[in-house]
Amino acid sequence: MIPKVTAIDVTTVQERVYRELRSALQQGRLVSGQSMTVRALARAVGTSEMPVREALRRLIVEGALVQVPNRSFQVVPMTLDRLAELTRVRVALEGMAARLAAGASNAAFVARLTALNAQMQDAVRAGESNDEILRANQEFHFAIYTAAASPQLLEFIDxxxxxxxxxxxxxxxxxxEARDLFRRGAVSHDRLIRAMARRDANAAARALIADIEQMASSAMKLLTPPAKKRRRTVAMAA
Known part of the structure; x- marks a missing residue:
């Protein structure tokens, strides 16, 4: 007879560090252009430098980080061209996932989306940290992408x-106006939830795409150089 024992987490320290840094990137806890050192990250996650180095190496291969000359690492800076391309690809793939998820939607799934969306709205209204708002937003989106039941599509979106x-x-x-953007984004989420409740694949895709494009448009305004903004304003006035 084998005695009852508690299962041991066999996940390596290296893998846990990698997953934590990956999550920090996806949820926006690490920002575009941010620099970091191996020593500082090791101190932050409470490990030696070796697993941090390996995690950073993997994230460089995945195109999320770059190594810079002073032996530090940097989140790949966002540019207008990079953002425009990412948005086009996201619209195509995440719109597809929304259509697939709508076809498989049921009452339990709609209830889960409603609860996750409420968490995000509550975090915005309560003035909670940016991290909490972005975490709730990511969980909402990935509930949909997971429900699409397409492992390869989920991998690409991830x-x-x-x-x-x-x-x-x-x-x-x-x-x-950032928090207002997330309030308005919640309106897109509301439309998306209603579409999922009706199992309306096209409406679900439209709502999700509107959410992606709204945030991308706001980011593009921040990335546009002041001189270019002035030229655009003058041209419109003429």
Missing amino acids: MLWLRSGPYLSTVLRGSP
Whole structure:
């Protein structure tokens, strides 16, 4: 007879560090252009430097980080061209996932989305930290992408969020109207939930795409150089 024992977590320290840094990128806790050192990260996560180095190496391969000359690492800076391309790809793949999820929707799924969306709205209204708002937003979206029941599609979307998550944080931190953006984003979430309740695949995709494009538009305004903004204003006035 084998005695009752508690299962041991066989996940390596290296893997846990990698997952934590990955989550920090996807949820915007690490922002576009942010620099970090191995020593500082090891101190923050409470490990030796070796697992941190390996995690950073993997994130460089995945296109989320770059190594800079002073032996530190940097979240890949967001540019207008990079953001535009990421948005186009996200619209295509995440719109597809919303359609698939709508086809498989049921009452329990709609109830879960409603609860997750309420968490995000409550966090915005209560003035909670940016991290809490972005965490709730990510959980809402990935509940949909997981419900699409397409492992390869989920893998691609997961990679896109690894690269685009830091700009969401940039929007939330860099725009005076940022929290209002998330309130309006919650309106898109409401439309998306109603579409899921009706199992309306096209309406679900439209609502999700509107949410993506709204945030991307706000980020593009922050990334546009002041001189270019002035030229655009003058051209419109003429």
